[in-house]
Amino acid sequence: xxxxxxxxxxxxxxxxxxxxxxxxxxxxxxxxxxxxxxxxxxxxxxxxxxxxxxxxxxxxxxxxxxxxxxxxxxxxxxxxxxxxxxxxxxxxxxxxxxxxxxxxxxxxxxxxxxxxxx
Numbered sequence: 001x002x003x004x005x006x007x008x009x010x011x012x013x014x015x016x017x018x019x020x021x022x023x024x025x026x027x028x029x030x031x032x033x034x035x036x037x038x039x040x041x042x043x044x045x046x047x048x049x050x051x052x053x054x055x056x057x058x059x060x061x062x063x064x065x066x067x068x069x070x071x072x073x074x075x076x077x078x079x080x081x082x083x084x085x086x087x088x089x090x091x092x093x094x095x096x097x098x099x100x101x102x103x104x105x106x107x108x109x110x111x112x113x114x115x116x117x118x
Contacts, residue, residue, distance in 0.1 A: 025085055028058040032083055033106075036062050040077045041102045057086050065093075074098060076107070 031053055039049045039062045052059040065078040076097040083090045091112035096104040 024056060028053060028056040028085055029083070031056070032058065032060050032062075032081070035060065036079070036081065036096070037102050037104050040064055040079065040096055040098070040104045045077075059084050070097065077104070 032051070035049075035051045043049055043062075043064050045064050045066050048061050048063045050059070050061050061082045063080045065080060067075060067077045070076055074097055076095060078093070078095050080093050081091070083092075093110045093112075094106050095108040096106045099105050
């Protein structure tokens with residue numbers, strides 16, 4: 001096995017590790033989203049809810065800020081979330097609107113110091 005084959009193997013292993021890390025991140029963020037749906041449904045504005053994954057190195061603090069009704073009488077809530085994944089902290093402010101029981105759709109996410117993500 002030559003030098004080139006060794007680089008190919010190392011590159012493939014790195015790509016697989018990167019894909020696995022991204023899959024874990026995606027699954028962890030899905031857990032955070034499910035928890036956020038429950039928080040938006042049941043927690044009063046201003047009450048911080050701390051959460052930790054049982055499966056991943058992920059924790060979050062979710063804070064509903066305020067609730068308001070839309071013109072069509074639906075409910076939306078502004079929220080803040082601080083998510084820590086493998087020691088990396090992410091802070092966002094968002095707006096979610098209720099689409100069903102314990103089901104909220106995020107309409108706007110703004111990373112700390114960043115631009116809106118639609």
